[in-house]
Amino acid sequence: MVGRDQEIKDLNRLYDRNKAELVAIYGRRRVGKTFLVDEVFAGRITFRHAGLSPEGEEANGLLRAQLDHFYNSLIIQGMEECEKPNNWLDAFLLLEKYLQKIDDGSRQLVFIDELPWLDTPRSDFLRAFEGFWNNWGCHRKNLMVVVCGSANSWILDNLINNHGGLYNRVTYQIKLSPFSLRECEEFYKENYVALSSYDIVQSYMILGGIPYYMGYFDPELSLAQNIDKLFFERNAALKDEYNRLFESIFVNPEAMKKILEVLFTRNAGYTRKEISERTGFSNGGGLSRYLKALVTSDFVVKYVPFGLGKREEHYKLTDPFCLFYLHFREAIESGDDEYWQHNLASQSVVVWRGYSFENVCFNHIPQIKKALGISGVTTSASAWSKREDDEEGAQIDLLLLRNDNVLNMCEVKFYGDDFAVTGDYYRKLLRRQEMLVKEVNKKTVVRSTLITTFGLKKNEYSGIFTNIITLDDLFL
Structure with missing residues (x-):
């Protein structure tokens, strides 16, 4: 698997701990959450289920479909057929009974994908999930529940930052970022x-x-x-x-x-x-x-x-x-x-x-900071846009305000060759520097920094840039 080294290490560490775990993995859709779980826990998942997309369904019909789908997942994965659940409390009771029946003392891993999709209107899903974890799951040292969702705000509001029955119940969270x-x-x-x-x-x-x-x-x-x-x-x-x-x-x-x-x-x-x-x-x-x-x-x-x-x-x-x-x-x-x-x-x-x-x-601010040799310096990234009293309409692509009394004024240029500074551009940069000097305290030094594809062509104006960052630096 490419990347995800820390996430893989964390998930395996959690799996090996002798305690109940409720792990929430969230991130942008298509970022690889399901793939991560499948790869890390291949052959070790006791029960898995994925919610149905709510697109185009009425609330009542969708609740019935979600419950039937959950029941079918239990049947396919080994539970004996019984009466279908009429609500989520019944559905999680079936899951509890199934896990208890097959419990041999080894780690049991439950993976519920697209958890937010299960929380349909008037379904009381969250209350049932709360009951499943608080009344049963959290007391079983060999149980690990991993939930995923692309609706980040739902995961954050209802699980990680929950102020009700699930307050502080998530034992670990992973936000999966793009590559x-x-x-x-x-x-x-x-x-x-x-x-x-x-x-x-x-x-x-x-x-x-x-x-x-x-x-x-x-x-x-x-x-x-x-x-x-x-x-x-x-x-x-x-x-x-x-x-x-x-x-x-x-x-x-x-x-x-x-x-x-x-x-x-x-x-x-x-x-x-x-x-x-x-x-x-x-x-x-x-x-x-x-x-x-x-x-x-x-x-x-x-x-x-x-x-x-x-x-x-x-x-x-x-x-x-x-x-x-x-x-x-x-x-x-x-x-x-x-x-x-x-x-x-x-x-x-x-x-x-x-x-x-x-x-x-x-x-890629961390990579830019590394190229500047300031990885350990507290830095805030921002930009400068045209102000009402700014006749030239100056815009500065990226500003890095550092705690070591330096402000990097970054010019970002995507070129097919080395970038060359012209006389007009040189004077424009000088005016921008002067403008920024008026905005910062007297202890702060403004440094012009070029972020470009291949490099800077040397000429009588190229000295305006103190730091040069290229594509190679962004790949660090």
Whole structure:
């Protein structure tokens, strides 16, 4: 298995402990949660079950379907046939009886996948699960229950941060993140897909390090051919993934998509008030829940732009897959089967690469800090957007404010060759430095830092940059 070394170590350690364990694994859909459990616990799962997708079902019919499906899982895995459960209390009682009957003293591992899908309206699922664990499960030293879910906000609200009967009952939590660039490189090598670092970064800009999407790559095709095959051909595998993604995670997918479509229009993101104005959603509890769900699901990040106060907190769309889809939605629906191959040098693609590379850098702050030699220094990442009194409309791609009295002013440039500083660009950087010096305290030094693909071309202006970070550094 590529990556996940710490997660594998943690899960095996928990399995070997002589105590009851309730483990919650969550993360973005398609990130590999089920695959992780299957690989780590191959041949060791006592009972497994996966919830049914709630898409397109009425609440009452879905509850019956979920209960029947749970019963069928018990039958298939060895329980004797009996009367079907009418509610979740009965369903978990059947599970308890089955586990007790086959208990030989060895570790019993129960794996419930897509747990949030089981919690249908008016089903009382959570109360029944609480009873199963509090009254029975937590007292059995040889029982380990692993639950997974792509609805991160549900896992966090109802399990990890539960203030009711399940308060502090989760014994361990794992948030599974997308692959880093280095892990993407390892994944492609493992699957005999030969790509340069330059192309791996572009694949990350599109697929966001999601293993499930990357698994579609054909080793015999180039990056451009693979992207056409995945998105632009008539029956492309990921052509409808954007809609499927939201329908499978959120109760109100259209509202979520509307917020993302607003956030997509400005790279720096918007304040909550601005989102309310642009979506038409009331600036109240409903919008709070929507934004919280998008943040916990890793589609959006919340941050305070440099120089602004807490009240100016911004929400920024950072999910590469969503950014790619929204940028090229019309092209994906256009019917041009070879759009990506035809437009590699087009202005639309070039502009997209520039903004997307900034997002890649935001997602690789630890690697940037390592390249700067400041891994152990407390650092906050932010950006600078145009202010009302800023006539030039200056925007700084990435700012790293460090506790050692240094501010790295990062310029992010995705180029096909070494980047060259021109006289005009040199003067622009000087003005930006002067602008930042006015914003920080007198102890802080502002250092211009270039993050680019291959390097910096030496000339009379190149000395403006104190630090140079390249693709190789992002793969650390």
